[in-house]
Amino acid sequence: MDTLEKPNMSLVILLTVLGVVFATDNININNRGNDGGNVHQTVNIDNHDQVANINQYNGWRSWHSIWDYGNGFFAARLMSTRACVVSRMNRNAVPSLEELRKSTQEAPKANAPPPRTLTYTVTQTRVKNVKQFGSHIESLCKGVPTFYAQETQGAGLFVNMEGCTDLGILRFLGISLCGKIGC
Template sequence: MAALILIVAFLGIFVNTLRADEAYQYYEKGCNGETVYHTVNINEQVKIVVFNIYSGKQMSNAVFDYRQNIIAYHMPYRGICIIAHMDIATFPDLGIFQRFVQTKRERKEEISRLLKHYEVTNQQVTDLYQFGSAVQGLCWGIPTYWAREDPKPRRVFGAEGCAGIKFLFIHVGLCAGFHLF
């Protein structure tokens, strides 16, 4: 099963790269000093950005679908997929990805405005067909849960685990846990 997931992910990268308007690859050091590889495919025709992140067993993929206003995040190492609504009024537009890829630098004042925080709920998504083929292909056959956007992360007693997409300027955190207050 793991081999099948890896084959599908690699095929997805090559197919998406061929169809993408802009493809960008880079690597960075992770929290534990490991090398983390990123592939980003931007397709303006279908208004989708696809992220593929490789860090050993903690590989993850994400789709930002601007037509459906949906973010889908697949974590094979956790065996789940997470879907959240994209608030188009506050979420960066599709063109901003190309601008930052072309300039290849971060702008700190813009980063602070773009930070997003999503909290995973226990509500399971049962019908992936409504979200289109990109999200369906990413999350098909995997337990899929809704996440909701929180304006600010909670600062209370409890336990929490987070995973997320970090691409140049945008950090989308998907968190789950329990809170006492």
């Protein structure tokens, strides 16, 4: 009669820890837009590469974004303009991967304050070498014109808000990309 060996507990613990460290979180969220329409967003978090993919599916106003925490950049590919916008992450304003994961699992609070909004001015200069932003952003922006954006402080005072594209990241961060985006 065969006997079953007890698993090596050290190996079991190591594999469990690795499973947690390299875990990928996939979150699907259906939001009701301000206009009453449905907006479907997905969030995929890769803890190993320190990258979050956030996508919004909303017809012509759809967009896909990469938040590369390791390299400190984010990029958004806008379907309506057929262009990409890349900028540095404001680590003081953007939630960490852990905060992002936690906030997607919580129910919206009835009396929650409005989300923080960051405004970026998009330059008209095209990025010549998208590889400099890392392989994840390169993959997102490959084949489309890519522009750099700079965060604008005091946006309400200095930026004409016409021509802005709004990216609402779930219920905790609003991003406005202002300026002529695309060719």
